[in-house]
Amino acid sequence: MTASTLPASKGPASAVPGAKAPAPKNRRSNREGFKINWWITALMLAASLTVLLPLYFTVAMALKSPDQIGTGTGLAWPNPMNWENFAAAYVATNFPRAFMSTAFVTVLSVIGSLACSSLVAYAIARNWNHKFFRGSFVYLLSAMFIPFPVIILPLIKQTALLGLDNPAGVVFLHVLGGISFNTLLYIAFVRSIPVELEESARMDGATTWQVFRKIIFPLLAPMNATVGIFAFLGSWNDFLLPQMIIADPALQTLPVVQMLFQGEFNTNYSLAFASYLMAMAPTLVVYILAQRWVLSGVMRGAVK
């Protein structure tokens, strides 16, 4: 994929002068880019401790039993390790069912976001000089500022009236809610796709739909990954919309079901943490798989 090789060929430039580390001039002339900057590596490793420490804490908590949660530093690794916390959380939340609900909502939201936002972005980007399309873009962007509490109660009524007070309704709302941000990202990317590609296809008799399907959308692959990962995260972890829109408790998503561990006065932290870690696992997996696409995708959005 051309996109991912671009940074490599720009190897030397990637040793961008950070405001922190000294970068001797001769390093940049090394076209291979194999000269590792150990200063910065060390700095980054040290900085990553700020993430690893809380992560360690989280995992340790998930393996503790209530009497092991003391008032000390909390950094002690639990001994014995209570793996049954995970089993207990799994059973208590009816994990498979909630997982399926959440997966249903998330997968459909991602697909919907990719399809809708890319279409809209393409149409707007290619007709930027027409007021209607520019105006549509501003209109869509304005929604990013509407605070959630303002629309939620009327929305609840509307979804109920249309029979959408279920996961399908949540999918709808996730897709629509994400349009502003996703279109913003897509438009930046579409601009970098030369019009000539389309024009030659059109001369061969292709319709606009065909141009989009066969030429544009495949080229959007890196940005699809970017939008996909943001949409996935947003949908998977969303708590408020499912809580208030889905009427049937059996169809609730993971974030809502996990409130089971948070009583007003009796939070079972170990089970809660075990549960959250299990719920987090798919996000990490999806993220790791998609991250190389993400970075090259966002980068590609600006470069010719």
Place this chain on the structure above:
Amino acid sequence: MTTTSRVAQTAPPAGRKNQTSRPAGTSRSKSRIDPTYYWMVVPVLALFAFFITLPALVGVFFSLTNYAGYGDWKFIGLMNYVNIFKDPAVLQSYIFTFVFALTTTVVVNVVALAIALGLNAKIKWRTGIRTVFFIPMVLSALIVSFVFNYLFSNTLPVLAERFGVTPLAASILANENLAWLAIVIVTVWQAAPGATIIYLAGLQSVPSEVYEAADLDGAGSFRQFLSLTLPLIMGYLVINVILGFKGFLGTYEIIVGLTGGGPGMATQSVAMRIFSGFTGGDYSYQMANAVIYFLITLLISVIQLRLIQRRGVSL
């Protein structure tokens, strides 16, 4: 909104003729638009209007009533708004939230830019480190609140006492004047990954020739950063600052988890007051608050955009 065209325009370095320097896809015949384009946009616009704009208008309407979400209600005009301006607690929450959002935006962008620069450099184990840095974005608010609550209130004081650093022995979250700093730290921790992704994009779009030319001219690394890198990624900075500030104005879960608005009234945010209206029968009053909040946020974002545009973003 013109930010996106700025993004496209700042990418190519000066002096290079580039097809993206004008909006791509401008058709030659400006009068005839393929109707397909309308089909692509209009259905989404319609759904959007129905599911987003319509409820928003209804919500605004309710702010002019004493509706509680259910039961009887009546129209009361601008009474809610008048009452909001008379309520010192509301003003207090806006001031706090504003200061908090401002500080957090600055810190997040500095940190995210630094991390992006670091990740963009020639470091070992780049993939692994990259993954680690994005974990905070994935953790749920409950975990983040509890973990940092514990770290600030128990771990840090215990360690401080052990090593004799007494000032840190009391939990920073219980300190009326400094609790907000702890909230800033945690918010930065969770928000930095998102901003970093965007900055990484910006950094990788800067071609090497730019730096080579600067090297030949004898410019030092810091000078290059200030005069070359920063202007070239300005478009991304704009996105991060505007969206970030708006986002931080609405901070809710983290504050509830860390301090519950305390100590005392020190960390009450606007979002906390607005959400309290849901269960309290104060719904319409807080809707008025939410409408005011929306207008303020919009205003600030537009001002930010104008200020940045005036500084001449493109090369």
Place this chain on the structure above:
Amino acid sequence: MVPLSGCGATPATQNGVTTLRFMQNKPEVVDYFDQVIKDFEALNPDIHVIQDFNEGNFVPGLVRNDPPDVVTRGFAQATADFVKKGIFADLSGMPVADTIDPEMQELVNSWGQYNGSEVSALPFSIAAAGVIYNRDIFEAQGVSVPTTWDEFVAACEKFKAAGIAPIYGTYKDPWTLAQGMFDYASGGTLDVAEFFTKLNAKGAGITKDSAESFANNFGPALPRMLQLASFSQNGAASKNYADGNAAFAKGQAAMYLQGPWALSQLVAANKDIRLGTFPLPVTNNPDETKARVNVDMALSITRNTPNMAAAQRFVNYLLEPSVVNTYNEKNAAFSPLKDAPAVSNPQISGLNAAVEEARYFQGAVTYFPPSVPVNNYIQSFVYSKNGEQFLAALDDEWRRVAERTAV
């Protein structure tokens, strides 16, 4: 499973089985009620009950005009608001309503009855709170349960002298200050229910000089609060509820100002701990000592439910002595029935006398609407010790709420 949500009141009956939605908002007893429901369904095969603990869905359910059929919630200001709007059906006609202790029913009715006389909720579980104490520490120091304020202070001094923290404070969670210090001190020095009735009647005309204001009524409670604070351990400001449970369970203090909800947490942290509870004596007259109570669970049926008959059968079942008494016994709470047996759980038996003789009050903070962050104000007061400012702030907030809800 097809979602059974409808946009109106269509009875949820399929194949002769009526489905009831039961909203029960305490996650920690979800398992317990699953069993209760199983037993009920065995006796009533034509009813199927679905338990829903997602409380955030209650108001949305009302908005959708599709709320749960049977609801149990703690009964306080928020639920009283629902009652005022006529959300719940009148249960006074049900025979089971007569089996409820009238004093406990009054705890619910005192918040206001719809149409003057309707009974919108039947209490199911009453939580009584006082001072939880570590029996082992008391015995080791030779301290007996105090029955007057002076005795209480003397006990605290004795613990202090012995190097034991008399009370474990968790100031970082403002609700613990509200529930404990504030409610106990104020409930013991004035008639809380009467105060709020008068205050509400005064409406938006309240000023700090009015006879009914906070400034003129809560004064005596404040010094008691500060004294209680002085007996808490150093660094209480940094500790929260979770820390408090862990620490108290490990014997780091003699007393803990919490309610029965904390008991299970304490035992979970230390299964060998021996606990007891006594009502905090705020005066030197033992007969005036009262316990703080709250209606932890009250049963209601939503007015427009299409399954009224089935809902009533379920409520009847829940209030049968074998069900309601067993629940309360297992969860360290008090049963609302007239002829409920005395509580034998040693952790809370110290409150028996107060509850039986109806020497109790509902906590002052529970009368505040959620829009007033009263807990935070209390926390401010404990730190600043400025009583005047505190009460003036309460009066101001209360007046503002009254003004905007007066419409």
